[in-house]
Amino acid sequence: MHEWAIAMSVVSSVEKWSMEKNLGVKKVFLSIPSLSMLEVEVLIEAFNTIKKESKIRDAELEVRVRDQNFKCRSCGNVFTMKDIRDQLDPILRDYGEENPLHIVPSLITAFAKCPKCGSHDFDVDSSIRVEGIEV
Amino acid sequence: MHEWAIAMSVVSSVEKWSMEKNLGVKKVFLSIPSLSMLEVEVLIEAFNTIKKESKIRDAELEVRVRDQNFKCRSCGNVFTMKDIRDQLDPILRDYGEENPLHIVPSLITAFAKCPKCGSHDFDVDSSIRVEGIEV
């Protein structure tokens, strides 16, 4: 649901950029972590609605969903979403769709552990970022 | 001076690695931040002395001194050691050779500011790491 708030943040930061640089925007490349379970179609729909009231009416949104590679800082083990699937399922069950990881993917270390050593201490790459703008 | 302690840490971690993998070590590539003002010759001298008592007697140490690129998280400005030279000089003057940045380069944000916006909030890459081992 809060895909709309995120789309708004993208439109308004790209709009600001476009006005500062005095450049028209054709395409925006947004990168999101798969961990966040954000719905890409909703993001695009929201972006297309919100941009109409902005100065980047012609911009198109392309979303890249990044798969996570977690690296344990305690034992060095590298693992992926698949390896902790059993730890993620209960989160969906307990919190539903608007769960903590959906809203703030960085919270993953509070809920999941390194499958090898059990540590909550692993590197995550969970940011939502605009990786490129085509003008 | 504490170059010796660092050399010891390198010898003992590489030795451990070599024993675990059951591989001889020809060369160790160590990367250090220029910020730390560590003396490369002392590091190598210490390494060559300490390795004699270890299982990696034939290893050679190659040290790469990384130049820092600081990125301000407040205004986005990217700057280097040169741009904050005037902020670093007083540290050397006040603390001498064994100054905080020499011992713990990560402490840089406590002493220096982004030359553009004055923020202490910038990204540093200050770790000391073994970047490669030649067997």
Added chain:
Amino acid sequence: MNPILELARERLKGKRVLAVMSAKGGVGKSTIASLIALNFGERQKTALIDLDIYGNSVLKLFGIQKLHEVSKEGIEPFRVGNLSIFSVGGLVGDHYIVLPGKEEGNVLESLLGLANLREETVVIDTPPGMGEELLTLKRVANPEVILVTLPSKLSVMVVEQMLEYLLESKLKVEWIVANMCYLNTPFGPIYPFGKPEFVEKLGVEKGIKVEYLPVDPELEDFSGRIWDYSGLLKEEIRKILDE
């Protein structure tokens, strides 16, 4: 480009942002932030944002155990009278939070960026230390600061270092609050953490007004329903804000 950070900045832009800070823990930041917000709330809609990821004390003081609703607008606040409350604790419930330092900034940027913040007055509760949370707040806004300490020498020394940072960073420090200075008994005051000589001196040196608050053992009875509290501390804070 970090759109969530940009949005956070926009949400706070032009508003009155008051942050209750102390590098020292347990000095009463959350209590005082809550009482200040409640005082403001008597006259206008006020937001209270909790940036202490691990303490979530604001929720505990207000007895809030629900989860934040999430809408198209983002994270919807908990409403208590005129107050709108936001906290990471409202996203996770009673599960513990443990985080690498690197992630703390992302978590707080998300809270601040996604909060559906409509109020013009914003009170911010902060964690102890001078780490990622402080830097994140600074990245997003330039708050007026209320600096809290105990009267103890130890606490004042820690807070003095923070004050140095705040002043160098050109943040406006409104007052220093010396909390838990004395405990009134029928037989005269007791000073559980020493007399407030060090904080007095600090205030004079830096030209910042110091306000002295008592220990109020009654406060504990209102843990979980702090809006009901109308004792000593509340009255003293009212006086300070009315000045």
Added chain:
Amino acid sequence: MNPILELARERLKGKRVLAVMSAKGGVGKSTIASLIALNFGERQKTALIDLDIYGNSVLKLFGIQKLHEVSKEGIEPFRVGNLSIFSVGGLVGDHYIVLPGKEEGNVLESLLGLANLREETVVIDTPPGMGEELLTLKRVANPEVILVTLPSKLSVMVVEQMLEYLLESKLKVEWIVANMCYLNTPFGPIYPFGKPEFVEKLGVEKGIKVEYLPVDPELEDFSGRIWDYSGLLKEEIRKILDE
């Protein structure tokens, strides 16, 4: 490969490591860690390591204002009787420290890795929160834990979440210390932070012994020379350790 981390692990391996923890600030961690180390120091050489980057309270309690000497062996401790004290504050002096969360781990790995640590018994003072400092300590060692709280409901709720984490992480929690439970006056006790009912319940639930400590207003007089203190708190801690 991170050689400093490896060295830190080696320096602590096989030693008795006791960490005084609390996700809540200002509950007396530094005071209690110092008094425990002093108690051990009466019988054997003991190291006291301060992992609270922003508080450096151990140095302040011991009145240490010098800088660590650095030798070929690394960072040389401050020596107070049988105690060897290490703190980041001993590297920077009275300058403030402000750090992005990402750097906190590097700073503490350096302190632990470079410390010329010869003692077999190591007491560790920790900062509040459950962030990078806690994870760094966990990366380096598996300490026995002494968990400190105030009796207040708020503090106990915060500490309960930390306890959950500690137990899930299979750390051994020796005792829970409920600090500042009562203040004795000639006219009977005062309970400045409420009666210790919540912490008592927590102890029973988790099967962990709870120790109750008083507020001692005399303590403040020994700030800066805590080794000279021999009052109530010291005596209570002696009793606990002798059990």
